[in-house]
Amino acid sequence: MKKKWLAVLMAMMMVVSMLSGCGAKEEASSEQKDGYRVAYIARAQADSFAAWLANAVVEEADKYENISVDVFDGQASDDTENALIESAITNNYDAIIIQPNNGEAQRPYAEKAVAAGIITITTNARISGIEGASSVDADPYTQAKVNADLAVEQIPQGAKVVVLEGPPGNFHADERLKSWKAEFFAKRPDVEIVGQEIANWNKDEAMNYMETWVQANDKIDAVIAMNDNMAAGALEVVKDNSQYDGILAYGVDGTAEACLLIQDGKMTSTSLQSAYALAEALLDTSNKLLTGEKEQIDIDIDCPLITTDNVAEYIEMHKKAGAIK
Structure with a gap:
């Protein structure tokens, strides 16, 4: 007892x-x-x-x-x-x-x-369909689409690419992946996916997968990531490898780190999800x-594309907020 x-x-x-x-x-x-x-x-x-x-x-x-x-x-x-x-x-x-x-x-x-x-x-991401709840979000399908539209033109014929996903069941992760499938892969059947894993928005997880993919493949032409953090992790792995000079990389969020990578020519594009x-x-x-x-509000913010052409504007945004010194 x-x-x-x-x-x-x-x-x-x-x-x-x-x-x-x-x-x-x-x-x-x-x-x-x-x-x-x-x-x-x-x-x-x-x-x-x-x-x-x-x-x-x-x-x-x-x-x-x-x-x-x-x-x-x-x-x-x-x-x-x-x-x-x-x-x-x-x-x-x-x-x-x-x-x-x-x-x-x-x-x-x-x-x-x-x-x-x-x-x-x-x-x-918002959780839709909760009666009495409100939401503030962005459209994840469009966030990915503005990058995918660019990638359709940029990624070379017969390219080998890797895909880094967010957590399954997350609205943003699922919708961004859906967008890439419809807006890029359906239009570019010549492109081969040589690695695709769930990295849960996490930089370290993305690095681990990228290390494996680099060892298993003679080349990787592009990194397609559902957020900037994972894209940055993949790029970290190959930053000192001249074989990967010119690798393309796409993300979402417009973080300070991503903007600096785009400015330096290491990352291709991202779409702004302004915090x-x-x-x-x-x-x-x-x-x-x-x-x-x-009594109830449901709104979305905009998601402009960031490339080398306009990244200076967004670096200035981060500087004013103190995110970039």
């Missing part, structure tokens, strides 16, 4: 520890003010775009006298992110902004937030929902 009660006690301690850990995963916060409390649950702060967006949200919140934002790191884990959503509900936040790791895994927890009467916003524009729209949306000006 004592052993049974000891086991129960240990289980209870584990639950308390997990919930306490959720509170401890707070990464940053805007200035605490009297007014509305917003929990921003980031997909993974180790992801360069997710970190950019989280920082932009905190900076944008400082412009609002009635809103303070606490940022929590989902660490690319569905279990962690879902626990953070539940913790935010328990802690009676006025609004919860969710950047999903896997939209379908987070769906029931976003629905719990709505059911609890908490303003719920999904972003990057600054998303953050501005997220705080404006939060304010309108919290103050009762609007």
